[in-house]
Amino acid sequence: MIKIYKKNNQNINKILKLITTIFIVYSTIIYAKENIFNITSSPNINVKSYILIDYNTGMILTEKNADEIEKPASLAKIMTSYVIGKALSKGKLHRNDMVTISKNAWATGNNLFSGSSLMFLKLGDRISVSNLIKGIILQSGNDACVAISEYISGNQKNFVNLMNFYAKKIGLKNTYFKNVHGLDELGQYTTARDIAIMGKSLIRDFPQEYSIYKEKSFTFNHIYQKNRNLLLWDKTLNVDGIKTGHTEDAGYNIIASATKNNMRLIVVILGDKTEQDRKKNSKRLLNWGFETFRTINPIKKHQKIASIPVLYGKYSHIRIGTKNNVYLTILKNQEKKIKILYHIKNNKIFAPIYKNQVLGNITFIINNHIIGNYPLIALEKIPKGNIFMCFLDYIKLLLSKWIHQ
Template sequence: MKIRKKINKKINQITKLIITILTIYSTIIYAHENIFNILPQPSIGAKSYILIDYNTGVILTEKNSDEFHKPASLAKIMTSYVISQAISKGNIHRHDDVVVSKNSWATGNEEFNGSSLMFLQIGDHISVENLIKGIILQSGNDACVAIAEYISGNQEKFVNLMNFYAKKIGLKNTCFKNVHGLDESGQYTTAKDMAIMGKVLIRDFPYEYSIYKQKSFTFNHIFQKNRNLLLWDNTLNVDGIKTGHTENAGYNIIASATKNNMRLIVVILGDKTEQDRRKNSKKLLNWGFETFRTINPIKKNQKIASIPILYGKYSSVRVGIKNNVYLTILKNQEKKIKILYHIKNNKILAPIYKNQVLGSMTFIINNHIIGKYSLVSLENVSKGNIFICLLDYIRLLISKWIHQ
């Protein structure tokens, strides 16, 4: 009887961690169907917009976010992303000297007529670092051409890189035709894709992103201000990123702001005026911060539990989640969160490898999944010696006999 109790205790330790309640799972609605649509939405007159939580990617509100629009100068975000990739790979360096070609000549190119410029002259020597600032802060179309030719030899090859990275980072409805965003047939994007673009830039190249918050830049004694008026708004902590405007595109903006532990990204495409663009983006950001919270209930590699294992050098393995867990919730909803644990197998056998997926952890509010993460091993557990393996084998045989 004592042997049976010991065996049952070990087996029960494992099976208790397998929480599979079918009646609960059958009523769960996945968060992909925006669970916040039931909230009163802010009234925004722009053709298309989206507001997302940076840490979770959850859409807080949107309107026509998959509708095609001209990107205007928002295309320059991808231009700066490609530049950052080239720098990170060592293909170019920030201190490199670039010589301005005829194609980059501001006053000699009719395509640039009336558009935003850095006012480059043929034969000018300018560093990659200053060209980056000219693109980000002055929205210089001429600077885009100069850096594209320096990196790729010509604009067409650089545009191919823009579209390559667009697909790689998950932009499903975006196509670039030039390096600066001026209207061109076949060039389009969506508010949702631009939100992803902003999120990826912030995540992958924080140094590059930090340039977007600078309020001005002077080159060749020409002083120009950043066109993102939200940077001067003392009621919001906006730290980027870009505005754009052409006659066909209307007034576009992607902006990001932080408050407490939350970062939001807003995109507006096709607004009527510069002031509408500023007012509506501010309205959406404020609504987001007033309505929602981002919480970080579990840190990466934090031990959540120890799972009993068989045939191992040790009798259990520590499990946790590989990355930080972020959840987007309505304010004051923390106490409503329920957690379901699921272990893939009722008998975990050694050897176990670090980061091996052993199960999952699901966070639910009111039968809606708000986050699902893999439970992984936080350590290696090698196979035990022959005595341990034999003992566990006997335990399993007796367990099968008991439960027959």
């Protein structure tokens, strides 16, 4: 059973204050470097950098040189997808819009695209946004990236500015884009950690865009091309995305996401040696993650955790819970070690109270390490009571002060 400890004396109050201080460090645990599980058996992958995270919690399961600066190659197209998703959600772009292909997006007239991944667009063609999106995601078409960026923003530079704007907004610390497709360019860089955050943000914010990443092939102008993410064909893993990339400078890159039971993992590898090594190593990390960890959902959003007294209210108690689902990453068979502490900000809660008002927080601990912290909110509205009810509560307060003097 999970144990719940409530604040009820000075000692526990001091502990809760300490927990609050500690949580400032752990609240953005995806940036934390400490392995809080003390695992020594993580896979030894011989690549430049990698990271494996739990999607639901952001917990780092293992990493190597995750903040080392590398070239993104076509993984940059994830941010291209993100900007497209934003434009679609705001109604500035529609899937059935027709885009006229300019000279900049015409591979024959652009030496930059020589030998790279293409949708093979032709000058003057009119292509639907829906097909261009598939060309970007499934064919990794550099020409398609240029075409849609010009349609959305007028030119590539403006679109790249949007990429960098949203990169900062979702929390990327060491990423900068210079073009819309990811081909090597001086001053364009990223890290494994940032790519993982970028992938997580795409899955969370634009699930419809992300759903295209699991499609295995796309035929355009009678040209059949397979998705380059070989893990999509692996029957031992439920991989549903997301992207591979390769240039001479970057090496073989991949970000892949897979699900098992209630768990979703995201793995990023940058700078692998070959396409097959990239597949083998990313699969190894995903399998290790699923074999070693579990994601649990001990509290559902808006589920009642407790009822606490209210003074001067129409009702004497209010139900408290969390606004979002609570997810925790734990080692397998660690459930019995979880301790839960919850505390309320003030000793006495006064009405009126508004629905979703933050009243305290709930903290989850294993082996003296915080693995999660969530705000506790009011699950309902409590208006101020009538004069008679307020007078009774006032008398209660006076008696309480008198008794404790």
